[in-house]
Amino acid sequence: MPNQNDVSLTVRNLNVVYTSRKKIIHAVNGVSFIMKKGQTLGLVGETGAGKTTIAKSILRILPDPPAKVLGGEIMLEGKDLMKVPEKEMLKIRGEKIAMIFQDPMTALNPLMTIGDQIMEGLRLHNDYSEAEAAQTAKELLEMVGIHAERFKEYPFEFSGGMKQRVVIAMALACEPELLLADEPTTALDVTIQAQVLDLINKLRAKYHTSMILITHNLGVVAQTCDHVAVIYAGKIIEYGSKRDVFLNYAHPYTLGLFASLPSFSKDAPRLKPIQGSMPDPTRLPPGCTFHPRCPHVIEDCTKSEIPLIEVSPGHFCRCCNMRQEG
Amino acid sequence: MPPLMEVRDLSKYFKVPAGVLHAVDRVSFTIEKGKTLGVVGESGCGKSTLGRTMIRLQEVTDGLILLNGEDITHVSGRKLREVREKVQIVFQDPYSSLNPRLLIEETIQEPLRNSCDYSRSQLKERASALMDLVGIDMRLRQSYPHELDGGRRQRVGIARALALNPEFIVCDEPVSSLDVSIQAQVLNLLMDLQDQMGVAYLFVTHDLSVVRHISNAICVMYLGETVEMCPSKELFSTSMHPYTKALLSAIPSIDIDEPMRPIPLKGELTSPINPKPGCRFFPRCPYAKGGCRQPLRLEEVSEKHFVACHRVREIN
Numbered sequence: 001m002p003n004q005n006d007v008s009l010t011v012r013n014l015n016v017v018y019t020s021r022k023k024i025i026h027a028v029n030g031v032s033f034i035m036k037k038g039q040t041l042g043l044v045g046e047t048g049a050g051k052t053t054i055a056k057s058i059l060r061i062l063p064d065p066p067a068k069v070l071g072g073e074i075m076l077e078g079k080d081l082m083k084v085p086e087k088e089m090l091k092i093r094g095e096k097i098a099m100i101f102q103d104p105m106t107a108l109n110p111l112m113t114i115g116d117q118i119m120e121g122l123r124l125h126n127d128y129s130e131a132e133a134a135q136t137a138k139e140l141l142e143m144v145g146i147h148a149e150r151f152k153e154y155p156f157e158f159s160g161g162m163k164q165r166v167v168i169a170m171a172l173a174c175e176p177e178l179l180l181a182d183e184p185t186t187a188l189d190v191t192i193q194a195q196v197l198d199l200i201n202k203l204r205a206k207y208h209t210s211m212i213l214i215t216h217n218l219g220v221v222a223q224t225c226d227h228v229a230v231i232y233a234g235k236i237i238e239y240g241s242k243r244d245v246f247l248n249y250a251h252p253y254t255l256g257l258f259a260s261l262p263s264f265s266k267d268a269p270r271l272k273p274i275q276g277s278m279p280d281p282t283r284l285p286p287g288c289t290f291h292p293r294c295p296h297v298i299e300d301c302t303k304s305e306i307p308l309i310e311v312s313p314g315h316f317c318r319c320c321n322m323r324q325e326g
Numbered sequence: 327m328p329p330l331m332e333v334r335d336l337s338k339y340f341k342v343p344a345g346v347l348h349a350v351d352r353v354s355f356t357i358e359k360g361k362t363l364g365v366v367g368e369s370g371c372g373k374s375t376l377g378r379t380m381i382r383l384q385e386v387t388d389g390l391i392l393l394n395g396e397d398i399t400h401v402s403g404r405k406l407r408e409v410r411e412k413v414q415i416v417f418q419d420p421y422s423s424l425n426p427r428l429l430i431e432e433t434i435q436e437p438l439r440n441s442c443d444y445s446r447s448q449l450k451e452r453a454s455a456l457m458d459l460v461g462i463d464m465r466l467r468q469s470y471p472h473e474l475d476g477g478r479r480q481r482v483g484i485a486r487a488l489a490l491n492p493e494f495i496v497c498d499e500p501v502s503s504l505d506v507s508i509q510a511q512v513l514n515l516l517m518d519l520q521d522q523m524g525v526a527y528l529f530v531t532h533d534l535s536v537v538r539h540i541s542n543a544i545c546v547m548y549l550g551e552t553v554e555m556c557p558s559k560e561l562f563s564t565s566m567h568p569y570t571k572a573l574l575s576a577i578p579s580i581d582i583d584e585p586m587r588p589i590p591l592k593g594e595l596t597s598p599i600n601p602k603p604g605c606r607f608f609p610r611c612p613y614a615k616g617g618c619r620q621p622l623r624l625e626e627v628s629e630k631h632f633v634a635c636h637r638v639r640e641i642n
Contacts, residue, residue, distance in 0.1 A: 046505035047476075047505050159594050159595075160369075162594070189368035189369055190368070190532070190534075190573060191572060191573060191591050192368075193578075194575075194576035194586065195588075197578070197586075198588070216505060216506065219577065219580045222579060222580045222582045223578040223579070224578075242582050246580065246582045247582070256507060257506060259510075260506040260510035261506060261535065261580065262510075262535040262538065262539035262540075263535065263539075264535055264538060264577075264579075270514055270517070271514055272510070273507050273508070273509075273510030273511040273514065274507035274510075277475055277508060278475075278505075
């Protein structure tokens with residue numbers, strides 16, 4: 001167990017469902033992890049794996065209904081965020097935990113100037129006068145590489161990459177302890193993505209912010225994170241340091257993800273995709289949820305819940321076939 | 327034998343309130359039967375417009391399009407319908423490119439109804455054969471698009487494009503909206519179909535690893551112009567244009583021991599409206615000099631390797 005003082009966030013047994021009149025969608029099914037201060041955790045997985053739902057439950061911004069958090073603990077600085085009153089949560093959002101959303105085009109209010117949007121959070125969480133807030137907002141803009149003169153412009157006057165910089169400036173305005181970055185560069189071109197990732201890394205180092213980076217891009221994880229959790233059908237199926245997961249992956253799904261990527265250096269005539277597609281989240285298969293697509297499936301896989309097993313210190317994997325080999 | 331598809335100095339401009347937008351500017355290349363030309367570039371570089379203009383979904387502003395040596399730049403009426411049987415397109419978004427009110431089977435049959443004199447049973451038979459070819463389960467024949475996931479929808483789009491046995495297909499970012507495991511399935515399918523049927527592709531994408539995997543040659547576009555074109559592997563081993571170099575350096579590698587060293591580019595994509603003469607990459611180029619403002623042509627620097635850069639010999 002790491003020293004309590006080093007821990008920035010603990011998530012224990014988080015379960016979230018989405019309900020509709022007829023169906024229950026099991027989005028997050030018992031996710032637990034611990035983040036140390038200053039750590040960067042990459043949450044990797046395909047569409048519908050539950051990555052964004054995890055981030056939104058930490059901030060408690062899931063729309064209820066249809067979303068329902070069935071249980072779990074989210075501990076930040078000794079407080080369970082699941083239990084704090086909404087009024088206190090307002091203080092935590094933006095000040096302690098901030099989020100960068102995937103789509104910079106919709107994350108900003110089109111009717112407010114960029115400056116006003118950055119000032120909004122600053123004035124809410126600090127005792128700033130209008131002039132002080134404006135001054136800080138201008139400094140933030142300069143920090144993310146936007147001229148302070150553009151303070152009074154509206155979002156439509158900025159390009160996609162610039163808007164994402166503004167969103168980053170807003171997220172870092174109150175120097176949060178934890179940054180939730182939900183696919184921060186997916187909507188951007190590669191050259192702009194490189195600039196934005198570089199910016200996030202520099203600022204994170206400056207403020208010692210911990211970060212959960214949600215992405216489906218393994219390259220982005222390789223270049224920014226120190227720990228990785230691979231999510232499949234709402235469960236962590238592999239967790240470890242970047243080295244563990246990228247070089248010594250243990251789960252057949254993780255292997256499948258890497259094998260699906262076309263390579264830059266090697267010539268493979270055919271890719272080796274994972275067979276089939278994601279399971280229907282309203283009817284998850286019993287046992288290991290990956291078993292219908294797994295090439296190494298054995299009888300045990302379909303029987304009961306597979307626990308996360310520590311394959312080497314700090315490296316966990318949820319696979320029963322591997323347990324037998326080990 | 328003339329090449330299957332050839333474009334010569336193809337241009338497509340749009341009139342906008344601020345002036346003339348040069349979406350595609352004097353692009354030339356050839357594609358042989360059964361081969362793939364990849365077109366890469368960032369958003370707004372004109373790669374999709376190029377694909378659409380080539381198959382006459384948009385009117386050509388200037389230049390020539392030759393299909394099997396025959397000029398199709400301005401054909402119309404019955405002649406254009408004949409062209410449409412030979413050239414097809416697979417769109418980027420499998421959610422908006424299928425008619426939500428048509429059954430999967432009807433979607434695939436639609437091109438056949440338009441162009442062939444098939445009886446009802448022949449239509450059914452051909453649709454089944456096509457579904458089988460692209461790997462869609464028969465039981466989905468009577469489903470609507472909303473009942474399918476993205477990967478399967480994209481397979482339907484591919485089956486529809488293949489219905490008339492085309493010689494050439496424009497694939498406009500066909501895997502960009504799919505997850506990697508599904509993306510790999512669709513890429514394999516496209517390559518298998520090429521082997522079986524000898525169809526040629528223009529493969530438009532912003533994903534450089536995908537384009538390396540599927541293409542024989544690659545054309546890199548910047549603000550409507552070709553900046554570099556060469557055999558696919560050569561682009562990754564010996565890229566010569568400063569923009570291509572920057573683009574390649576910006577891809578985050580999955581090798582955790584190989585830190586990313588992106589070549590910094592100044593600013594962002596400039597406007598394609600009323601572009602100034604000379605190199606369009608000039609304002610962002612780390613090697614830019616005064617002479618770069620001079621008019622510029624694509625030049626064969628080594629065999630089959632074309633670059634549009636005034637300083638290509640100095641910087642390589």
